Amino acid sequence: MTDPLDRIAAALERLSPPPPAAADPLAHPAYLWRGRALEPARAFRPLSLDALHGIDRQKAALLANVHRLAAGHAAHDVLLWGARGTGKSASVTSAVAAVQAGYGQTGGGDLALVEVVTARLDTLPALFAVLAGVRRAFAVFVDDLGLESAADGRALRSMLEGGAEARPANARLFVTSNRRHVVARDMAGQAGAGTEGAINPRDTADDELALADRFGLSLGFHAVDQADYLAIVRGYADARGLLLDEADALGWATRRGGRSGRVAWQYVVELAGRAGLEV
Structure with a gap:
């Protein structure tokens, strides 16, 4: 007789949806990554950059970096941090759309946005493996990232800089966070307390700051008067x-x-x- 566990596993396999077909990485302006395959974004219509007011300095720095990425020049990973509702996420999508449309230059950039579901950051190496062989630039977008401990961000740190499996040259990370250092920091930890067992509390603080330090471009967005x-x-x-x-x-x-x-x-x-x- 067939093992009951085998029958249950087979039934669940029949009920589960098939994995989505991978989208052509050259065919769409924006994609979603849920951990298994690139999916085309159903509607990618960001606001015009000119419609975002009160953040001119941040827009200029971000746009210049996205232009470099699209042109195949040296470009930074970007952290956009600050108060909620101040235009961090809109700036990323609008800058990518502006470069695609040729804003500020003679021709559009061969560039796509890939938004990564925050809960699937562990699958970033698989995404980078997909993008590495594509003759196109990719802005890999992680929206509203907030980590509760430095340990949660160590895998991401190694992909940004210094790891054996870093992101490919044609992809850069664009991360938004309400926290300046991405990782939660309490007052006790900043004062050197609350780190029971740490021989050197400074080591703990450095570990908390290490992720934010790996972004070459850090842009602050502040509450408005x-x-x-x-x-x-x-x-x-x-x-x-x-x-x-x-x-x-x-x-x-x-x-x-x-x-x-x-x-x-x-x-x-x-x-x-x-x-x-x-x-």
């Missing part, structure tokens, strides 16, 4: 022919619990909705 918030709202509203009521815009931010580029955009969506317009 009232004047900057209103300027961002005004830029979005003017571009769409919407009338701005500053008191209403400030009230919207108060109800949302803070001022940011994301809150400004959400307010303009609200204005457009009230006017019966699309955005």
